[in-house]
Amino acid sequence: MVTGAIDTVLAGSPAERVLDRTLRSHRELSREQRQVLAEAVFNVGLWRRRLGFLLGHPEPSSSALLHALLHGLAGVPAEEAARLAGLGAPPPLVTGEPPTLALRYSLPDWLAEHFTRELGPAAEDFCAHLNVPGPITLRVNTLRTHRDALAARLRDEGVETRPGELSPLALHVVGPRPNLYGLDSLREGLFEVQDEGSQLLGLLVEARPGETVLDLCAGAGGKTLLLGGAMEGRGRLLAHDPDAGRLDRLMLRCSRAGLSNVQVLRAPPEGFLADRVLVDAPCSELGSLRRGPDLRFLIEPARLVEMVRLQRDILERARQLVRPGGRLVYATCTVNRAENEELVHGFLRDAPGFHLVPPGEGWLAPGCVREGFLFCAPHLHGTDGFFAAVLKREG
């Protein structure tokens, strides 16, 4: 069953879905067996390239990969590892460090080369952090409570946290992964799960009570909810996304959070000017690769180029919706200059009425600023990878 699930993941099915399906059809498994299955599927899915190197074979069988994981990476004795993997005898493993970044951190070659071009020598550290799960981070809903009170409430519910150092709204869960969805505090809308870097993107908008704020790529509302808190529920908060299902989820989350001034726009917005516009753009999502073991193997390299045209179009639309003197925040969760710095510089060349302003002046940690933009990454800040530009329309 384990090797069957691994085969399906290696053939390109998303690991989360394969695991879910396998667990559903094997309800007889004990808690420990389910845990072992999940770890085997996720870790072979993640480490497949490094395991292939250990085996000296580009396309080894699932059993051989499982053996290499257990013996080569987890240190289980060879005979025991072979038995657990269903092999008669342990295959020999290569010793020594893999010679390339792609093999060391189990990435497609093109992606490792991309990160080297983007980050230079820091690519090694960045890629190492892609293989370590990120923290579970919560964002306090300031419409209902404040951070210290939420931490105390969570402690009463058995969840220990520590405050984030970058976002004043963040709490990181400490210790084993809790079942957050079973907590009354979540049902009462006291918090949302949101990466600390993602919180910074919403905070860069610096939305104020009484303003008109447009979240142009609102999705299921992660940032809309933050903006609503900053506006203290006063003013007009407009949320648009072409994905109707996501907007439905946004509305549910707003109601749980006690946010009543959100207006959902199902058609592309027009005919008004906003004080602030957030473009949390669709992107290649290379900053979120640690969120899934196999995401790196599912991305098509062409996506890094194809997204740029869509991002330009969205930014152009956003430009027309910012009032004179207003603010436009362009953000992505990717590490790709073509979608980030280059796109913004191109926009500034074509839209002379806008200029770049320092992100988060007076509150954002200087370590989160690179070349005048927000830049966060797992190896530097413990967040997913994010980019943002804060642009002001001249008055």
Ligand SMILES: C[S@@+](CC[C@H](N)C(=O)[O-])C[C@H]1O[C@@H](n2cnc3c(N)ncnc32)[C@H](O)[C@@H]1O
């Ligand atoms: C990075 S996600 C947004 C995440 C969301 N802001 C949040 O914090 O949860 C990008 C969103 O852009 C949306 N999108 C795609 N094409 C778009 C377009 N042409 N105009 C506006 N949004 C678009 C996608 O449906 C997706 O929900």
